[in-house]
Amino acid sequence: MVKGFRKNIGETIKKYRLATHMSQMELAGKIGISYQQLQKYEKGINNISISRLKQISEALKIPISSLLEGQETERVAEDISEYGLSKEEKTLLDLFRKIDNKDIRRGLILELKGIVEILKKK
């Protein structure tokens, strides 16, 4: 699954391999697999594991990140602020902390439980 992704990486590998004038056999030899297997990587037929990718990056003398180029998600941590809380969650917490009345806080928790309970049954 997620084939397009795989293929992309394979092409990137090939690109860097050619850039250093290495044949499939050479590179494959360095990382200890058959060149036919390397072909599969480059063509996106087989999945590439992290450890494999690291070996390849070392053989090509480039950082892993170079092989991941174009793969990194753009809007990664867009709405994540400190402590791994989303803005909305932070707002919630900030408001909640302003409620100094214990009973009201308890009540709110109960209300949430109720809502969650109802939503669960749908």
Next chain:
Amino acid sequence: MVKGFRKNIGETIKKYRLATHMSQMELAGKIGISYQQLQKYEKGINNISISRLKQISEALKIPISSLLEGQETERVAEDISEYGLSKEEKTLLDLFRKIDNKDIRRGLILELKGIVEILKKK
């Protein structure tokens, strides 16, 4: 092969998962695999492909690089998971996160604002 590497990544995944208060089931659900399979990733039993890692990083809302760089990211995750929430606050957040309906979440925030407003006037 190259087991140690794999395991490290699994542990990093786990740390980030816990940091965002996600259960194995939740995260596994988001990326479309069984939670048992996720366990294997976290325990380093199964290899993790690049595409899979990307899915995971997206589900956790962190860049892939965070999962790749062993040590450095470990500490970050540690910090995240240890932010000082009271038990009550944690409960609140956990419940809030179970509400997948955006409007309901919004409504709750508004309600809190109202409550805070009223309390202020006393």
Next chain:
DNA sequence: GACAAAAACAACCATTAGTTGTATTATGCG
């Protein structure tokens, strides 16, 4: 055109990624 070397294609096997099912361990809740 000939000849190698490099790359593609194919068929096959061994490993494992991924599944479901069950067991165990927390975590509430009355």
Next chain:
DNA sequence: CGCATAATACAACTAATGGTTGTTTTTGTC
């Protein structure tokens, strides 16, 4: 406490694929 239920761990199995070798096709270059 004691019971329920969520969360995690463990086991057994199967389908998929990672990886192999063998053969064909392409790509030079002399």
